[in-house]
Amino acid sequence: MLTGPVWPVAKTAKELPVSDQIAVSFAAKNAPAEGVVLVFAEEGPKLTPSAKDLDKKAKGLLVRAANITAFRGKKDSSVDLLAPQGLKFARLVLVGTGKTSAYSAEDWLNLGGSVRGMLTGREAPAAHIFVESADGKIAPADVARFALGTVLRGYTFQKYKSKKPKKNGAGDTNDRALKRIVIHCADPKAAQRAFAADNAIASGVTLARDLVNEPANVLGPAEFAARARALTKSGVLVEVLSENALKKLGMGALLAVGQGSDRPSHVVVMQWKGAGARGGDPIVIVGKGVTFDTGGISLKPAAGMEDMKGDMAGAACVVGLMQALAQRKAKVNAVGIVGLVENMPSGSAQRPGDVVKAMSGQTIEVLNTDAEGRMVLADCLWYAQQRFKPKALINLATLTGAVMVALGKEHAGLFSNNEQLTDWLIAAGKETGEKLWRLPLGPKYDKMIDSKVADMKNTGGKWGGSISAAQFLQRFIKNGMPWAHLDIAGTAMSSVDSEINRSWGSGFGVRLLDRLIVDHYEKR
Numbered sequence: 001m002l003t004g005p006v007w008p009v010a011k012t013a014k015e016l017p018v019s020d021q022i023a024v025s026f027a028a029k030n031a032p033a034e035g036v037v038l039v040f041a042e043e044g045p046k047l048t049p050s051a052k053d054l055d056k057k058a059k060g061l062l063v064r065a066a067n068i069t070a071f072r073g074k075k076d077s078s079v080d081l082l083a084p085q086g087l088k089f090a091r092l093v094l095v096g097t098g099k100t101s102a103y104s105a106e107d108w109l110n111l112g113g114s115v116r117g118m119l120t121g122r123e124a125p126a127a128h129i130f131v132e133s134a135d136g137k138i139a140p141a142d143v144a145r146f147a148l149g150t151v152l153r154g155y156t157f158q159k160y161k162s163k164k165p166k167k168n169g170a171g172d173t174n175d176r177a178l179k180r181i182v183i184h185c186a187d188p189k190a191a192q193r194a195f196a197a198d199n200a201i202a203s204g205v206t207l208a209r210d211l212v213n214e215p216a217n218v219l220g221p222a223e224f225a226a227r228a229r230a231l232t233k234s235g236v237l238v239e240v241l242s243e244n245a246l247k248k249l250g251m252g253a254l255l256a257v258g259q260g261s262d263r264p265s266h267v268v269v270m271q272w273k274g275a276g277a278r279g280g281d282p283i284v285i286v287g288k289g290v291t292f293d294t295g296g297i298s299l300k301p302a303a304g305m306e307d308m309k310g311d312m313a314g315a316a317c318v319v320g321l322m323q324a325l326a327q328r329k330a331k332v333n334a335v336g337i338v339g340l341v342e343n344m345p346s347g348s349a350q351r352p353g354d355v356v357k358a359m360s361g362q363t364i365e366v367l368n369t370d371a372e373g374r375m376v377l378a379d380c381l382w383y384a385q386q387r388f389k390p391k392a393l394i395n396l397a398t399l400t401g402a403v404m405v406a407l408g409k410e411h412a413g414l415f416s417n418n419e420q421l422t423d424w425l426i427a428a429g430k431e432t433g434e435k436l437w438r439l440p441l442g443p444k445y446d447k448m449i450d451s452k453v454a455d456m457k458n459t460g461g462k463w464g465g466s467i468s469a470a471q472f473l474q475r476f477i478k479n480g481m482p483w484a485h486l487d488i489a490g491t492a493m494s495s496v497d498s499e500i501n502r503s504w505g506s507g508f509g510v511r512l513l514d515r516l517i518v519d520h521y522e523k524r
């Protein structure tokens with residue numbers, strides 16, 4: 001076990017603000033509504049009780065409009081009525097939901113996202129959504145998931161737009177900007193209770209997205225560390241290790257990556273002890289936090305290099321997850337560790353051919369300075385095992401471009417030495433829609449990174465680049481330690497649009513690992 005003093009960094013960096021989330025509340029079905037009002041119809045169309053009720057109040061307007069547009073209640077279809085007669089609403093929108101009897105948890109989440117999307121261009125200060133099925137029944141947990149979908153879809157990264165929406169000027173557009181969402185449902189109290197956890201997840205995802213979207217001139221290792229340190233307010237124990245501390249610990253691999261940058265490297269350790277002493281050993285999550293990856297002396301080409309501001313998405317996920325766990329007071333002992341470095345070419349940068357010594361004592365021949373993530377993770381993974389006795393050790397990293405060649409942007413790559421952890425992770429992926437696909441590990445792949453000069457080299461050649469990267473990480477995993485590596489290069493940044501995400505940084509992994517913890521590591 002590692003003991004001894006902790007070396008906090010001087011509080012030089014300013015904490016960055018986090019994007020606002022919209023206010024969501026829950027109300028009874030018969031509570032008053034205003035602004036934009038949305039009611040559902042299932043395939044047929046079979047109008048929900050609330051839709052029927054409003055149609056009656058509007059003297060059949062809704063059904064007539066549905067007939068005129070041949071609305072069938074199919075998913076993603078809608079009927080839009082402005083200033084409906086007999087009602088005091090700005091708009092009434094009839095939303096097709098398809099067959100909700102077949103909905104999964106993810107379907108409810110996505111419906112929340114697509115309904116939130118329908119509000120774009122139809123703004124009013126308030127949106128009232130009647131979340132209902134044709135037979136009137138929806139579990140409160142699904143209503144809460146729907147609400148989470150509306151929040152996640154509403155995320156935008158606007159802080160660098162000079163033209164802010166004006167505040168409350170008479171007649172200006174901001175009068176119409178959406179300020180609150182009210183969800184009408186059968187049991188608002190139960191939905192509100194269920195949403196407390198989803199709201200914590202939303203703030204974790206928001207934080208992760210903010211960190212990934214932030215440009216690297218603003219967010220370097222110290223600024224990232226300051227943002228992580230702010231989790232103290234939520235009850236997380238946060239330690240920031242300075243570069244000096246990392247030297248004393250012998251983290252030669254991580255430090256070699258950061259040595260070309262003027263900005264010092266950091267490691268942040270975040271502990272959430274939600275299960276107390278009886279909870280036993282923690283689950284430990286490690287994240288790659290390369291705040292910018294130029295490639296170093298093995299410089300990347302100019303085209304697309306700007307994307308490398310997102311090379312800290314693994315670390316962002318870890319911070320977002322810790323935030324979510326703390327905010328929802330999860331009954332779990334969890335530790336988050338992030339390795340924060342900037343990979344720059346300079347007179348002090350590491351060179352191809354350099355040999356460095358990792359904290360584990362193993363030596364690494366640096367063939368390509370652009371294969372830096374694995375070097376950062378090697379020391380963080382070793383530190384995690386020395387200092388804690390992880391129940392399970394999971395790392396996330398935007399580790400290889402090759403994982404996108406293999407899996408595209410639909411699945412993150414999963415590598416693991418443990419069948420149970422693999423099954424659990426894949427299941428959590430299916431439940432949340434943050435999908436994983438397992439790729440192989442094995443001795444023949446491991447041979448690819450043998451070095452003539454040192455214990456290993458940091459690249460494994462042309463083929464199977466994601467696998468040899470994973471093999472590299474596994475050389476820093478102790479025997480018997482249940483471990484999984486998630487390569488999120490294709491899923492966490494430069495993201496494809498989805499029902500619940502329109503942000504460049506998706507926040508991938510927060511919902512996935514929260515779900516894993518709920519399902520398997522949390523005390524009930």
Ligand code: BES
Binds near residue numbers: 311372399465
């Ligand atoms: N951060 C990159 C991987 C990456 C690429 C993430 C594109 C997201 C989008 C990583 O550090 C890297 O450069 N990997 C190299 C490894 C190679 C030099 C062995 C790669 O994938 O080309």
Ligand code: MN
Binds near residue numbers: 293369370371372
């Ligand atoms: Mn790189």
Ligand code: ZN
Binds near residue numbers: 290293372373
């Ligand atoms: Zn990288």
